[in-house]
Amino acid sequence: MKDEPLIELRAWRQFLAVAEELHFGRAAQRLHMTQPPVTQAIAQLERTLGVQLFDRTRRRVALTPAGEALVPEVRALLAQARALPARARAADSGEAGRVRLAFVSTIGFDRLPGWVRDFREHSPQVALELVEATGDVQLEALARGDIDAGLLLHPPGAAPAGLARLAVATxxxxxxxxxxxxxxxxxxxxxxxxxxxxxxxxxxxxxxxxxxxxxxxxxxxxxxxxxxxxxxxxxxxxxxxxxxxxxxxxxxxxxxxxxxxxxxxxxxxxxxxxxxxxxxxxCETSLVWLGQGQQPALARFVRFVKARAAAGEDGRG
Missing domain, CATH: 3.40.190.10 (Periplasmic binding protein-like II)
Structure with missing residues (x-):
């Protein structure tokens, strides 16, 4: 199957303007263009797609079934494109992203449920993915890059070496x-x-x-x-x-x-x-992660857990 041609967003904006106005002149005004370039752009789009998008007569412009089917998809595409700059800024600041967190069952009995609930309210654009695992499995997963951080048990003051660490409970x-x-x-x-x-x-x-x-x-x-x-x-x-x-x-x-x-x-x-x-x-529970190349979303989660642990909150309130 051959690759489909890549159509620029500008062409889709022009299509949507005509589809919503059903008038080439009004669509051109909306796009701050003259009418001939809009007419030519739609004709080129139809040639590229190999389908007719509009029925045109001297009195009216109407969407064909193919054009009608594209309208909601193009609206969604353009909305996603408009959201991309804000999404990039949110990811850079840690307001959006993903944290893959492993945990031992003991922290799941008291602190973790409340932390997860409150973090999701505090940072709704960060996807917090949880997996229960013993400490040995967590260390292997960290080394492979399968998780971003882990909550594990160890003797007080004897956390695994070579990892960044935040003590959360003894x-x-x-x-x-x-x-x-x-x-x-x-x-x-x-x-x-x-x-x-x-x-x-x-x-x-x-x-x-x-x-x-x-x-x-x-x-x-x-x-x-x-x-x-x-x-x-x-x-x-x-x-x-x-x-x-x-x-x-x-x-x-x-x-x-x-x-x-x-x-x-x-x-x-x-x-x-x-x-x-x-x-x-x-025994002590610590949040551990690889110290280098820390993702902004993970840094945000670490700050959140640090604040909760310092406050002595157990997450059951």
């Missing part, structure tokens, strides 16, 4: 227990008893630093965890706990996931040895 791990388990009943369970229970845990490859912190917790108390099951998503881990497969250590934000059959216990709700306080590992 939270402790909490204990998830089957609601029917004896340790879920009063009084407070002893940490030593909890560490003897089967453990549901995420694989090390998706959260190596936090995984190591959990292992260290057991080692500090002379225990080796009895691993019952590994699962990637926090929702799955909580569901397995609900099913009685074991206990789990999860970020505090997961408590927003109210799963029947699961109770959560924070550090102050656990008994340490003697009168000692229980200290549980923490």
């Amino acid at each position: 939270e402790p791990l909490v204990l998830a227990l089957p609601a029917a388990h004896p340790l879920a009943q009063p009084p407070r369970p002893a940490l030593a008893e909890v560490l003897a229970e089967p453990l549901v845990l995420f694989p090390r490859r998706i959260l190596p630093g936090v995984h190591d912190a959990v292992m260290q917790l057991y080692a500090e108390h002379g225990r080796r965890p009895q691993l019952a099951q590994e699962a990637i998503q926090m929702q799955t881990i909580v569901n397995l706990v609900s099913g009685g497969l074991g206990v789990a250590w999860v970020p505090a934000s997961v408590t927003a996931f109210s799963r029947a059959g699961v109770v959560y216990r924070r550090a102050e709700e656990l008994k340490g040895e003697g009168r000692g306080k229980v200290r549980l590992p923490s």
Whole structure:
């Protein structure tokens, strides 16, 4: 199939003027031209297209079916052309564009929904595309250029190297227990008893630093965890706990996931040895992106998240 000839916008403007006026003289006045060039331009357009666009008589000008079909398309084409300069300026300033954002499920439990809602209200011309992914998958996607930024978990102060970063939240791990388990009943369970229970845990490859912190917790108390099951998503881990497969250590934000059959216990709700306080590992959530060649729309999103994180807003209001 041969390429169709490229028709300039000027010819389409002339066509639309004649189509709306149905009079060559009035169309010429509207275009600030004399009539002969308009008549010649329409004749040339018809030759280029190979179809007649107007029926002409001495008394009237009427659109043919082909001309009638083109009118709404040409109106839309010219409207798009008029919008292009403003669109370019909006993209350059970050008011328009696209941000491909990956996120871990924990940030999706509380902060992220409100952030997405408010950012879309704040910047309606920026398309915010979301995909849930674990931290290891996010880092690979960033390296390939498949995403623009990611919200991922890591130990406090130990974000992946080589990336620009904005810390958005720090939270402790909490204990998830089957609601029917004896340790879920009063009084407070002893940490030593909890560490003897089967453990549901995420694989090390998706959260190596936090995984190591959990292992260290057991080692500090002379225990080796009895691993019952590994699962990637926090929702799955909580569901397995609900099913009685074991206990789990999860970020505090997961408590927003109210799963029947699961109770959560924070550090102050656990008994340490003697009168000692229980200290549980923490984890941090950061927004990360490639530092070089930052797109204006991404810079706009980073500024928005920075303001929300600094205000301590969790997005649930």
